[in-house]
Amino acid sequence: MIDIKKLRENFSNVQASLKKRGYDLNEESFKSIDEKRKTLQVEVETLQSDRKKYSSEFGKLKAADKDTSKLKETIDLINTDLEQKDLSLQELMFSLNNLLLDIPNIPDESVPEGISEEENKVISQHGSVDSTNKLNHLEITKKIDIDLAAKLSGSRFAVLKGDLSKLQRSLITFMLDTAIKNGYEEYYVPFMANEESLIGTGQLPKFEEDLFKASDKLYLIPTAEVPLTNLYRNEFINEKDLPIKLTSHTPCFRSEAGSYGKDTKGLIRQHQFEKIELVQITQPEQSMKCLQDLLANACEILDKLELPYQIIELCTGDLGFSSAKTFDIEVWMPSQNKYREISSCSNFTDFQARRANIKFKNKDGNHYAHTINGSGLAVGRCLIALLENNYNGSDSIKVPSCLIQYFGSDTIKIN
RNA sequence: GGAGAGUUGGCUGAGUGGUCGAAAGCGCCUCCCUGCUAAGGAGGUAACUGGGCAACUGGUUCGAGGGUUCGAAUCCCUCACUCUCCGCCA
Known part of the structure; x- marks a missing residue:
């Protein structure tokens, strides 16, 4: 929620800023x-x-x-x-x-102007891409079973078998351990959230159709950002406890309304997927620095997995509703011959804090905190990237060295 | 599912229909005191919000929503949540 005082005192400035992201106030x-x-x-x-x-x-x-x-x-x-x-x-x-x-959040001054994702800016690229493998993950292995999942639940679900299931578990543990090493506190949280929580982080009331509703009062979480950020809803935080750094592994549930026909093949767009989320709560002056910090924490995962990726900065027109500044991390997908989003790291400034009433206290009084979050990382997409980038062309996948201690072997037999 | 107890400021916790935004304690802040620390002394300290250039001055809030009343933290109703005991259960 934006500050109503800003609207009263500075309407045309706010209006102009929102215009940049395509919102007419x-x-x-x-x-x-x-x-x-x-x-x-x-x-x-x-x-x-x-x-x-x-x-x-x-x-x-x-x-x-x-x-x-x-x-x-x-x-x-x-x-x-x-x-x-x-x-x-x-x-x-x-x-x-x-x-x-x-009203969506006001984009930060530093965000490049643009009307659509076409105008997003590539910040950096890491690792070298290799497109010799043209097979997609479903063609590489039968251990991802979409048909079985369809029998159980319908489209946009997947069943993972044997080593693939174990590889996913290894990725989850590796990512969590990395986050903990970087100073995040691990949480296990409910996978359903109430309306207040979803209003707090900005999914409701505007985006109800993107969510699965589990009962009158509960929704399945679309990301762990919801429970993690809402841990501090209606709380006063002592300034000396900032920044607060939280992480959790949860499944994420999305209805994918309006994305019919998009990414219909395989794991890339699912109603249910695993994700490790990183959240930081901080002072306003620190939040841009914390965003960089969180972004680096997410990139570290891909560095260690030795997967090629790029960082892009979203232009004003492509920013999410609650975000003031966002960096996406995109991993190389050989079968698609392009980079695909695997994490989105955003500074929400005081937008969520205002909705969720998250404040910190210092000598000068009470202030809204800033919230920052991003995936560290989306596990399903990471799994695909590993399969497609590390396929040896015949019968196995190379397990990156950082995962061996978790997976227990340096290769995966694919069928 | 059955029975009972509760929800008050940052926290713990008193509270008589009007003098209650609320005792007391803890915490926090400022100052004093002693070399530092600990202890001690004095004072201050809820949130949100309106009007005003300002000094300042209003309003709302005691889990939520209704009701009774000139007036509600206090009485009545509904709901939510928490806890305890019993039953069932991974």
């Missing part, structure tokens, strides 16, 4: 609602103040056993007026709040 609708709010709020609060005053006088009269009928008439009049005005005010506040919840 209507000046008329905001200003007229807020003007009405101001008038009405002053009236309501004056009435409340009067009522308070008269009620306490009423008490005094009563105590002195004097006549209260005249005073009661006055108060009754106030109450009638108040009831009606208060109702209108509440309606106004509600629509104002909905308006705010709908």
